[in-house]
Amino acid sequence: MLRRVWYLLNKRQLEADLAEEIEFHRSMTTAREFGSAALARNQARDVWIWPWLQDIAQDVRFAVRLLVKDRRFTLAAVVALALGIGANTTAFTFVNGALLRDLPLANPDRLVGIRTIDTRGRPLGVSYADVRDWRAAARTLSHVVVSLEFAINVAEDSLPAQRYNGSFISFDAFNMVGRAPILGRAFLPDDDRAGAPRVAIIAHTMWQNRYGGDPSVIGRTVRVNDVPTTIIGVMPAEFHFPWGTEVWVPVGQTAGPPNTMDARRGNRTVITVAFARLADGVTRAQAQAEMDAITSRLARDFPATNEGISVALDPIENAYWGGEFGLRQMFLVVMGAVAFVLLIACVNVANLLLARAVHRSREIAIRSSLGATRGRIVRQLFVESVLLAAIAGSVGFVLSVYGVKAFASALVRVAVGGPPPFWMNFSMDGRVYAFLAVVCLATSILFGLAPALHISKTNNDVLKDGGRGGSSGIRARRWTGALMVSQLALTVVLLAGAGLMLRSFLAVYQAGRVLDSSDMITMRLALSAQKYAQPAQIKQFFRQLDERLAAERAFSAVTVASDVPMMTLTNSLRQLTIDGRAPVPNENPPTVAYLYIGPRYFETMRLRLIRGREFTEHDGAPGREAAIVNHRFASMFFPDADPIGQRIRLANAAAPTAPQPWFTIVGIAPTVPQMVFSKAPEPVVYVSLRGEPNPHRFASIIARAEGDRAAIVSRLREEVRKVDPDLPGYYVLTMDELLAISRWPQRIFASVFALLAFIALLLASVGLYAVTAHGVTQRTQEIGIRVALGARSPQVVWLFVRRTFVQLLLGLAVGLAGAIAVGRLLTQYLVRTAPADPVALGLVSALLIVVATTASVWPARRAARVDPVVALRYE
């Protein structure tokens, strides 16, 4: 074998040798032979490769004939394997995109994200002041870049104002990731300081959509959050570093009040992030060591703000794939699930092959008695398996192309109000094709090996007249039994996964049903820091807006609130203190979600308070601060007492100096899921907008209106413009869309698992059916004798179903144990469902028992109808 390969590799040289040699021979011969030298050469050369190829070609021809002849078997096997291979290729394409493919940044393996963590390992944002010190001190990092994600309103006289994802970013960020503007210039160090002329670089998407790709956009002056700013560059397409940015502004220009990048050292807001590039020849560990030293020096110099603060350098991929949604883990879990499906498909096909093997034992015996070696027979069977896998692989590949398309578009749709995530590239590359090839080959070995070994051991007894190869039948049945048990066990695991996911989805779905979501639409607003520097100005704006909206007849109900349900981020969390209860020592105070709401909030949401009263116009005045809590809050913090009349205080970690009045609880509202991807209903405190001492500059309009969505949205925009002409609305979403977004992890997971479990169940029941039906055919004679001797039909059916039950029980036992283990892996994605949820596991077991019994009783009933006379003649 090796020499043949060597021959193929050195073909040219060896053929030249041979030609020269024969030439030499001819020149020496006196009595010349007839015939051409080329012929002699060819004959000699063919020794190397021809018989081998001929054998293989023969095997392939035979295999094709067999597959064509046994069309039903071929179809069943190809469908099963194609589903398995298709699902695996699809899942691998995502794993490849998320784990193996490089980020579209220069040398991404040298880039790191810098996280700040407190003494308990909790993540904080980074402080701009710290970043500047790191930058100045670190020798192991060639670039240190800070970025603050920010909503940027772009306004100019000739075009309507629009809101974009913006970043206040260090000037050398583009340099760090190795990208340069395609138009205009990059930022210079001089741009990145306070008082520099205001400049911005825009993304390709914005250049195309807003300016129609006009190159004269360079030098244009626009109002960026009300500050006149010159556009100096356009970045290449599909570049939105760090995540979805469309407008970049040098961070140094914005530092200090009244702008947003807070230069105070203690300010570590979660939305400020830092990245760095390792200097040449430096490892991440070395850089980490240096950063540790710098951090402890800063802790000595600034004990008030930096004590107990440490930093961690992470591979930059974590910032893209490891985050909140944990897409990486999610893909790996799905990868595991599809591997199960493929295993089931392999087991199924192996069973079909084994069943066929009994029929083929005669053919094989003839072959071996004619001198075929065992290796030769195994090779022929292997060629059959590879051919089958190759056909299934091509079908599976086509399936996976559609699978990837569908799943990728579902993922990208989740990015709301910005460009599609530029780092998500789920195209198929060489690695995916290699994976497909390896999976096909591995599958063919996996499903082909047991039958091949079994068949090749068949002895020649089957050739004897009337011989049935009794011992071979028993061996085959043992293989089949083991395969059946493993198939059932794998199916149980997948079904259990699907059950847990469906339960979680239902839990999320149920939670959202509190809201009457029909005809509800929401719009987000981000006020500029320039125009609205004081809390009074912010409150004034929202009061005016609210009055205008309330007067507008187009809306049946409308209100403003600091956040909409299911979209509230962690920066709306507050630390709770309850009057009269001492804080637990050495423990952080409990956090609660915090919303300030306009008048008519509960009316617009169509929520009726469970107890107490809504806010009146007197609430919120100094000394009359009032709060409404949700039911979850009441049951968490006041399980045995009446919360109404109690006083609470709410501290904002991001603004420790803001005033903290005592709020008196006046009402209890129904529980509405509030946080992004909330898993459990969280405690919520509502206060009136009037009573909010320190409002931030974001708010949402929530309106109910019948009719055309575009008309309603433009009506809303118009009302906003009347109050502030430079203020665009964004994140325009109906409540139904919000609900869909909030459910997507559970929905995608539940549907993927349900689909895979359905395939598994189908394969398992087809497998059971085929095996039982085959057994009935095999044992017709025996059944005839039994019936002739007086066995009644239930006894005959039991003969076959008994085996299924034993296999089913074993499969269930193994499968449930596996399901509990897998459930633990899924915990992260489960909502109000235990990993070993008895309801899910019970239903799954019941389903499998019903399906498996049906699949085996059905063909077994045929056995009961056997006519003993016919059966005994049967041969």
Place this chain on the structure above:
Amino acid sequence: MGRIPEPSDLLPGTLELLILKTLARDEMHGYGIAQRLREVSEDVLQVGESSLYPALQRLLLKGWVKAEWGASENNRRARYYKLTAAGRKQLAVERDEFDRLIMAIHKVLNTA
């Protein structure tokens, strides 16, 4: 001797055995092997290139001989074949086999 036997008339494997035996004494190029076979068999075995070279390639493939370029008696480039250790072992095996075969044929011819 009416007809000179071409190797296809020989028993399968015999030509390979003869080549191995020829090479057992000394390394030799293809033409030399053919010459030697003719001489030793007193012109009974005349091996043509169309059977000699495929046989040599088969032996190379099985690893029983090695080939190396060298200079011939008349100073031309020629490929010399040499028995490998495996080839030497094979020669012994094949010889025994062949002897048994010949014995068997004799028996058949003498009893039938």
